[in-house]
Amino acid sequence: MCGIVGAIAQRPVAAILLEGLRRLEYRGYDSAGIAVLDPVGTLNRARTLGKVARLSEEVAAQPLPGTLGIAHTRWATHGEPATHNAHPHICRDRCVLVHNGIIENHEILRREQRAAGHRFTSETDTEVVVHALYDELIAGHTLIDAVRQATVRLRGAYALGVIDIQDPDHLVAARQGSPLVIGVGFGEHFIASDVFALLPVTNRFIFLEEGDIAELTRERVRIWDRDGLPVERPVKTSSVAAESAERGEYRHFMLKEIFEQPRAIADTLQGRLVGNRVLPEAFGNQAAELFSAIEAVTIVACGTSYHAALVASYWMEAIAGLPCRVEVASEYRYRAHVVPQHALFVTISQSGETADTLAALRLAKASGYDTTLAICNVPESSLVRESDLVLLTHAGPEIGVASTKAFTTQLVALLLLTAVLGRFQRLDEVGEARVVALLRALPGKIEEVLALDDRIAALAEQFVDKHHTLFLGRGEQYPIAMEGALKLKEISYIHAEAYPAGELKHGPLALIDEDMPVVVVAPNNALLEKLKSNLEEVRARGGQLYVFADFQVPMEEGDGVTVIRLPETDDLIDPVVFTVPLQLLAYHVAVLKGTDVDQPRNLAKSVTVE
Ligand code: G6P
Numbered sequence: 001m002c003g004i005v006g007a008i009a010q011r012p013v014a015a016i017l018l019e020g021l022r023r024l025e026y027r028g029y030d031s032a033g034i035a036v037l038d039p040v041g042t043l044n045r046a047r048t049l050g051k052v053a054r055l056s057e058e059v060a061a062q063p064l065p066g067t068l069g070i071a072h073t074r075w076a077t078h079g080e081p082a083t084h085n086a087h088p089h090i091c092r093d094r095c096v097l098v099h100n101g102i103i104e105n106h107e108i109l110r111r112e113q114r115a116a117g118h119r120f121t122s123e124t125d126t127e128v129v130v131h132a133l134y135d136e137l138i139a140g141h142t143l144i145d146a147v148r149q150a151t152v153r154l155r156g157a158y159a160l161g162v163i164d165i166q167d168p169d170h171l172v173a174a175r176q177g178s179p180l181v182i183g184v185g186f187g188e189h190f191i192a193s194d195v196f197a198l199l200p201v202t203n204r205f206i207f208l209e210e211g212d213i214a215e216l217t218r219e220r221v222r223i224w225d226r227d228g229l230p231v232e233r234p235v236k237t238s239s240v241a242a243e244s245a246e247r248g249e250y251r252h253f254m255l256k257e258i259f260e261q262p263r264a265i266a267d268t269l270q271g272r273l274v275g276n277r278v279l280p281e282a283f284g285n286q287a288a289e290l291f292s293a294i295e296a297v298t299i300v301a302c303g304t305s306y307h308a309a310l311v312a313s314y315w316m317e318a319i320a321g322l323p324c325r326v327e328v329a330s331e332y333r334y335r336a337h338v339v340p341q342h343a344l345f346v347t348i349s350q351s352g353e354t355a356d357t358l359a360a361l362r363l364a365k366a367s368g369y370d371t372t373l374a375i376c377n378v379p380e381s382s383l384v385r386e387s388d389l390v391l392l393t394h395a396g397p398e399i400g401v402a403s404t405k406a407f408t409t410q411l412v413a414l415l416l417l418t419a420v421l422g423r424f425q426r427l428d429e430v431g432e433a434r435v436v437a438l439l440r441a442l443p444g445k446i447e448e449v450l451a452l453d454d455r456i457a458a459l460a461e462q463f464v465d466k467h468h469t470l471f472l473g474r475g476e477q478y479p480i481a482m483e484g485a486l487k488l489k490e491i492s493y494i495h496a497e498a499y500p501a502g503e504l505k506h507g508p509l510a511l512i513d514e515d516m517p518v519v520v521v522a523p524n525n526a527l528l529e530k531l532k533s534n535l536e537e538v539r540a541r542g543g544q545l546y547v548f549a550d551f552q553v554p555m556e557e558g559d560g561v562t563v564i565r566l567p568e569t570d571d572l573i574d575p576v577v578f579t580v581p582l583q584l585l586a587y588h589v590a591v592l593k594g595t596d597v598d599q600p601r602n603l604a605k606s607v608t609v610e
Pocket of ligand 1: 305349350351
């Protein structure tokens with residue numbers, strides 16, 4: 001995951017590019033670079049290891065004049081974070097480029113290019129693109145044609161920004177599998193990985209489609225589609241303010257964040273998958289080696305993040321074959337515990353600043369865990385800084401106190417972890433390919449569930465006057481029932497409790513009557529028949545059942561039973577898919593009750609005190 005930005009203007013562009021990089025830093029921040037073509041046609045480049053701020057300091061000390069330039073903030077996949085691996089990459093003073101994505105066939109291209117005399121200065125997959133481009137330029141192609149030719153043989157994902165050092169009047173961009181937008185100005189044009197990067201200079205954008213190649217001059221933009229045909233893409237005016245965390249057209253941040261989940265999941269997956277495999281490097285440079293020695297996993301977290309951990313414990317044992325223990329951080333930190341041999345200690349936190357989770361991490365390090373890993377949404381947080389390995393969820397800023405997109409991206413991150421750890425245990429290539437395929441399909445599945453919003457809003461009316469609700473699930477859906485109950489209680493103030501359905505008869509059945517709605521998470525899995533028997537127990541006692549079930553579940557609506565049908569999915573990703581309608585239910589109940597959805601009473605987003 002990297003961020004790219006480029007500009008062709010009639011004014012100096014270095015400051016614009018650096019501000020764009022700063023806004024893209026959530027996409028990667030291990031190194032950064034910028035290249036600007038100066039008025040006499042010399043290309044000047046600055047690259048630094050570390051954050052964009054460091055690059056800015058370098059450019060302040062040694063300014064980069066010029067009106068055409070590209071810049072990049074990197075999240076390393078191929079080649080360690082280092083200045084020589086930072087973009088932009090140059091080939092023989094002729095062409096320069098920035099890239100976001102992964103070129104999967106880089107090894108074979110590199111071998112061919114080496115044999116043809118190209119000298120490589122980095123370990124990146126990207127560098128093969130700049131050499132291929134050079135070959136096309138010296139064969140006499142224009143820049144746009146050179147990009148067209150050079151990209152033909154690329155496999156994988158890319159968003160590219162490209163300059164021919166001998167041509168000060170063109171900037172070329174290409175998109176395949178990685179996002180890229182064009183910013184439209186007056187006498188100037190821009191490219192970037194997202195609109196936020198360009199909001200200080202324009203609010204008019206062209207969103208490139210898969211396979212598009214675009215040629216930008218100061219005056220105009222021309223675009224060709226994947227078949228090489230010229231196309232017109234609409235210019236859209238963005239109403240988003242330069243401040244990134246805006247509600248937009250949504251009534252509440254929570255609703256916006258629920259609807260952002262397909263994108264948040266796609267962003268969290270980006271750069272982490274190659275072909276049918278999960279990249280261990282996504283967790284850090286040493287990850288593969290460290291993971292190969294792991295024999296047990298302990299996961300500690302708070303609140304919603306704890307629920308993600310509980311789901312992961314089912315995955316770890318069933319898929320990876322690793323014993324996995326999960327505990328809330330506030331308990332873990334204050335009790336004596338045995339450190340398993342060769343164990344990985346995982347913390348999960350949206351903010352990375354939760355006091356109990358941080359304390360648990362420090363305790364685990366002191367008590368002899370081999371390796372610590374943080375799954376976190378905030379790159380510069382304490383948890384990230386203090387852990388050996390890190391997997392960032394790229395959910396973007398989450399403003400609503402009730403966590404939504406942070407949770408589903410945590411689940412995605414935990415599935416990635418399960419796959420990578422499982423590889424050293426009992427998960428074979430076919431198994432890993434299945435995980436990868438399901439993850440790739442997940443954003444689309446979530447879109448389908450979001451289409452149920454109106455149906456769930458109508459359903460919410462039946463909960464508004466209730467004082468208690470029971471949530472039931474079995475297996476890995478039990479933690480999802482817990483998460484559904486937590487959402488409802490924190491924003492609607494309706495008391496909600498979750499139970500594993502098999503425990504009903506050991507107590508909660510005593511509470512069942514017509515005033516106690518029972519929400520059930522019922523995917524079509526091996527436990528369905530058992531779950532249905534539990535539901536009959538509720539029904540026989542006059543309880544009102546609201547069952548979230550996928551299309552394959554044979555269950556009739558009728559007296560006391562409302563069935564909400566979800567799209568068909570797979571056991572593996574069911575926990576993520578079934579979370580979304582429960583979020584929507586809680587949201588709509590809270591709206592109907594008129595509570596402060598985004599800032600519910602007595603709660604806070606980041607709990608930095610004990
Ligand atoms: C607070 C938030 C929750 C969150 C929990 C843990 O309670 O309101 O949304 O799940 O803290 O926070 P963390 O940032 O560690 O995930």
